[in-house]
Amino acid sequence: MTLPQAQGRITLIEALTLLVALVVVTAVAIPLWRSHEFQSRRADAREALEALRKAQDDYFGRHARYADRGQVHAAPPLGLGLLRRSPHGHFDIDVEGDADGLGYVATARGITLPDKRADTRCAEFRMDQQGRRTAESAEGKDTTADCWNDL
16 A cells, blocks of 8 residues: 655655754855855955065065165055055054164054954964974964965
């Protein structure tokens, strides 16, 4: 004896199976999306600091000194003409120069936007005139290896 089949209807078992599948997919997708989002933001900081380093090297070639904090954001030829934010707006960019103009440390500090979660793992990136790179978490721990190498 066979049971009559429902025509065009979803059974309770099928609905529960679909619900479980959606929950599993969501549980996997959300952490992956957040990871991707943080990697994209970190790339924004790295790109901003690399662009600043290149601009500083060009400036040094013309003036025999690096641009100081005020000159970084000033229009060329007196400055580098760089923005105070990274290209995608996730980081504030700052430069602290040596008194003699022969060195600097550029810093990218993460900005927490109202609709985004903060990246506490890679809250601050730094690069100096020699290309030395460091990164810190929001708690001040060294996270250089994680933040500069998650390419």
